[in-house]
Amino acid sequence: MVIERRWKTWVFFYLPLTLFVIGTLFPFYWMFITAIRPDAELYRSWRAVNNAPFWTLQPTLAHVNDLLAKTTFPRWLWNTFFIAVVSTGISLFCGLLGGYALARLRFPMAGMLGTSIFVTYLVPPTLLFIPLADIIRSFQLGNTPWALILTYPTFLIPFCTWLLMGYFKTIPRELEECARIDGATRFGAMVRIIFPIAVPGILSAGIFAFTLSWNEFIYALVFLSSPERKTVPVGVVSELIRGDIYFWGQLMAGALLGSVPVALVYSFFVEYYVTGLTGSVKG
Amino acid sequence: MAQVVMKDLNKKYDEVHAVKDVNLHIRDKEFVVLVGPSGCGKSTTLRMVAGLEEITAGEITIGDRVVNDLPPKDRDIAMVFQNYALYPHMTVYDNMAFGLKMRKFPKAEIQKRVQEAAEILGIHELLKRKPRQLSGGQRQRVAVGRAIVRHPQVFLFDEPLSNLDAKLRVQMRVELKRLHDRLETTAIYVTHDQVEAMTLGDRVVVMKDGWVQQVGEPLELYSRPANRFVAGFIGSPAMNFADVTIGEAGGVLWAESPGFRVKVPPPRVDRLRPHKGQRVTLGVRPEDLHLASPTHPADYTFDATVEVVEPLGSEILLDIRAGNTPMVARVDPSVRVKVHETVRLALDPERLHFFDVKTEANI
Amino acid sequence: MKTPLAGGAGSATGVQVALPRSRASGRSGLARALEHEQLLAAGLLAPTIILLGLFIAYPFVMGVWLSLSDTSVGNPGRFVGLQNFVKAWQDSIFRTAFGNTVFYTFWATLFKLALGMWLALLLNRHFRGKRLVRASMLLPFIIPTVLSTFAWRWMFDPTFSVLNWTLYKTGFIVTKLPFLSDGTWAMWCAIVINTWRGMPFFAITLLAGLQTINPDLHEAASLDGANAWRRFWHVTWPLLKPVTLVVVVFSVIQTFSDFQLIYVLTGGGPANSTHLVATYAYQIGVATGLLGEGAAISLFMLPVLLIVVWAQLRYLRRLEGA
Numbered sequence: 001m002v003i004e005r006r007w008k009t010w011v012f013f014y015l016p017l018t019l020f021v022i023g024t025l026f027p028f029y030w031m032f033i034t035a036i037r038p039d040a041e042l043y044r045s046w047r048a049v050n051n052a053p054f055w056t057l058q059p060t061l062a063h064v065n066d067l068l069a070k071t072t073f074p075r076w077l078w079n080t081f082f083i084a085v086v087s088t089g090i091s092l093f094c095g096l097l098g099g100y101a102l103a104r105l106r107f108p109m110a111g112m113l114g115t116s117i118f119v120t121y122l123v124p125p126t127l128l129f130i131p132l133a134d135i136i137r138s139f140q141l142g143n144t145p146w147a148l149i150l151t152y153p154t155f156l157i158p159f160c161t162w163l164l165m166g167y168f169k170t171i172p173r174e175l176e177e178c179a180r181i182d183g184a185t186r187f188g189a190m191v192r193i194i195f196p197i198a199v200p201g202i203l204s205a206g207i208f209a210f211t212l213s214w215n216e217f218i219y220a221l222v223f224l225s226s227p228e229r230k231t232v233p234v235g236v237v238s239e240l241i242r243g244d245i246y247f248w249g250q251l252m253a254g255a256l257l258g259s260v261p262v263a264l265v266y267s268f269f270v271e272y273y274v275t276g277l278t279g280s281v282k283g
Numbered sequence: 284m285a286q287v288v289m290k291d292l293n294k295k296y297d298e299v300h301a302v303k304d305v306n307l308h309i310r311d312k313e314f315v316v317l318v319g320p321s322g323c324g325k326s327t328t329l330r331m332v333a334g335l336e337e338i339t340a341g342e343i344t345i346g347d348r349v350v351n352d353l354p355p356k357d358r359d360i361a362m363v364f365q366n367y368a369l370y371p372h373m374t375v376y377d378n379m380a381f382g383l384k385m386r387k388f389p390k391a392e393i394q395k396r397v398q399e400a401a402e403i404l405g406i407h408e409l410l411k412r413k414p415r416q417l418s419g420g421q422r423q424r425v426a427v428g429r430a431i432v433r434h435p436q437v438f439l440f441d442e443p444l445s446n447l448d449a450k451l452r453v454q455m456r457v458e459l460k461r462l463h464d465r466l467e468t469t470a471i472y473v474t475h476d477q478v479e480a481m482t483l484g485d486r487v488v489v490m491k492d493g494w495v496q497q498v499g500e501p502l503e504l505y506s507r508p509a510n511r512f513v514a515g516f517i518g519s520p521a522m523n524f525a526d527v528t529i530g531e532a533g534g535v536l537w538a539e540s541p542g543f544r545v546k547v548p549p550p551r552v553d554r555l556r557p558h559k560g561q562r563v564t565l566g567v568r569p570e571d572l573h574l575a576s577p578t579h580p581a582d583y584t585f586d587a588t589v590e591v592v593e594p595l596g597s598e599i600l601l602d603i604r605a606g607n608t609p610m611v612a613r614v615d616p617s618v619r620v621k622v623h624e625t626v627r628l629a630l631d632p633e634r635l636h637f638f639d640v641k642t643e644a645n646i
Numbered sequence: 647m648k649t650p651l652a653g654g655a656g657s658a659t660g661v662q663v664a665l666p667r668s669r670a671s672g673r674s675g676l677a678r679a680l681e682h683e684q685l686l687a688a689g690l691l692a693p694t695i696i697l698l699g700l701f702i703a704y705p706f707v708m709g710v711w712l713s714l715s716d717t718s719v720g721n722p723g724r725f726v727g728l729q730n731f732v733k734a735w736q737d738s739i740f741r742t743a744f745g746n747t748v749f750y751t752f753w754a755t756l757f758k759l760a761l762g763m764w765l766a767l768l769l770n771r772h773f774r775g776k777r778l779v780r781a782s783m784l785l786p787f788i789i790p791t792v793l794s795t796f797a798w799r800w801m802f803d804p805t806f807s808v809l810n811w812t813l814y815k816t817g818f819i820v821t822k823l824p825f826l827s828d829g830t831w832a833m834w835c836a837i838v839i840n841t842w843r844g845m846p847f848f849a850i851t852l853l854a855g856l857q858t859i860n861p862d863l864h865e866a867a868s869l870d871g872a873n874a875w876r877r878f879w880h881v882t883w884p885l886l887k888p889v890t891l892v893v894v895v896f897s898v899i900q901t902f903s904d905f906q907l908i909y910v911l912t913g914g915g916p917a918n919s920t921h922l923v924a925t926y927a928y929q930i931g932v933a934t935g936l937l938g939e940g941a942a943i944s945l946f947m948l949p950v951l952l953i954v955v956w957a958q959l960r961y962l963r964r965l966e967g968a
Contacts, residue, residue: 031797094694101690124903126924131708174368183385187680233792255793278854
């Protein structure tokens, strides 16, 4: 009996799990290995005798160097980071205030407002980018980071609001009531008592928003035109391909370095990210 | 003068009329308990005094101001909640200091008051801890301490002891009473536990379904309940109720039901005569039933079968049946009776109650 | 039933004294606003409403207007009614794109659900390194889609594909597989990538759902004689349906309106065979500059999204009402 169980565990658990892990992580490995392989190896013909695509014995930092020194990649990193931080900030601000109002206050049209925030999610960026391009231009925000900083919150705020709403609902009402008796206004109770308690929720929402923002593409593609203003996703796609030639070494180095900041932020806050992910779905 | 006056107070939630025409005058320094079953409106009334619920109709006065439109923070009150409501991200000290900080008290004054309250409540060693490091009883004390430092005009308590275990509850009850004696501040206390009400209140307000049933000192509620509900609510084990008919025989009024007959005491005859031939409810407390001895006048005795014997050590509870009516009697621990035995019980004619069947008022 | 008050000493007597109503002395308008429930709510929601109104509601209306006009870059248009929509429907590329989008969304969502559920069930046990595995499983979802798609593109490269190399060396194939050079192959590649990317989202969310299921239920079922599959089907799955539904709705909205993946992978080619609605709208509206037609193409997404969401919400309500 015991032997059979062990066999079963191996086949039905460890094997699939291993396959999942390999399947999930292989592309990253490939990204990494390509970024450090010399060009000679990368473009070696198949039929060459010593073709070993899965590893390299002569790792090189040439691609990374070229990327950082000869392109505007560092600029893109900074742009993306700046835009992500500011739009996350704006969205958190709106989400905190709005989430509190929807979770705690009674007022007419509360239900309707909550639903309409949900409805905005049904209007994806790929539906709005054409008219938005026009609007951005007429506000004279074209080709500036502000075009993105003001439009990213459109998909970040609903997430933040739902997440924080759900979080606020778990905080007992008595805390605010007590604060109001102790001498705070409703607003004061919200800021001094509820917000500090909600810090884990705020972190979750913030991390999630940060990664969503870093991932955005179409608005950045349409609203930004000059190379030094671009974000990492757009820059890598549009600037690292000269003519028809793909410089895969550099491209993968760009992909890798472009992913590192997000992965790093994520790795420090995994639990918060997961809470953010699952919380927004539950909300 | 920190009196609290409620005039024609009403609260409606959409369809539900939770508080109906409450009129109450609570004097300065008085400790008044609002007691009643769940849903009777006692918490809602308290919250209206606190300013946490809007008043649908009527007026509340605290001190010499009508407070209907004042937000909670301007009413000069403090409240202790059932689940303590301590701010989890602050230390005990900061929890207690919060209200004073909101009112911009100088640091030295805050420190003085917090220390003072901590001493009174015996929590001065806990000042640097966070709420999650405290036990239930300790948290309760901090909640009380937070209320004390404000030196408010009125203390409000919303079932503060309900979350504590039985032993702790008894202990805290005594402490709260001592505290009130020491602080001499008006207090309104809400509970569903009639024992707490009787032991803590200078006066007790019994509520049911949004109405005030009776207001009075504890002993008055006990010995002269205004209606059947109050009679049955106050006192444990509860008062015995029997459906009887008022009959006349030999020029004397009797209260009768199958297998049970006692005389209507002379002082009550006038009030009960109009009910001749009708049904009324008779009420007698378990402690007012004794095993009959020759000294008891026979007109006030009756036979009953013993169904269950509950020996409690300090007394014995007998579950008996007199005719069709089940009753409970509290007797001396030395009594020796057995189940299925028939015993003769006597009641005290001065502690008999009659209630109108329809209005439930005490006749 | 009202009972007359049997008042004790000191109950309210008929003393009628008119007491002064306390005035909000010296309180500024701002202080009152911070206290008043409705005003505060309005203030708190104002930033959100303004931002969303300005950058979603307004563009949406504008988009609708654009789609009904013949605007192009540098040329303000006139109202042309449903002409753009008709033209799109008659455009074979658009029909291909629309079909692709449905195909793509359907299969990707199905795979993501199945694999995500399986992974969630696997992760629901305790094993060493679980936290590390769980954290690393989310990487495909975290990393910017564009960048990871590039990595896949390199893996699918016509000349240097590592997948081709492996399959060749292990003897499974003789000639290279036309991953991205054939329309149908390319769509399936896109589905694979989308599944790879989105499956963690399903897995983690379903895992959270699984963890809310009381383990007593499984024990009771197992005592009743149910094997693993039956336990899943009769105990786990019904309890997971609500969460699954919500996740599927989110995912369908994202996948149906997807742009990045195809844009980077194939750009819509070869020969416009892999376009999705979003990428085609981009090509017409931005690359070619025909704003009106591009807007119309985008708007084709809306009815589908509405129907999907409405249907699933109805189902969800029925589930919860049951």
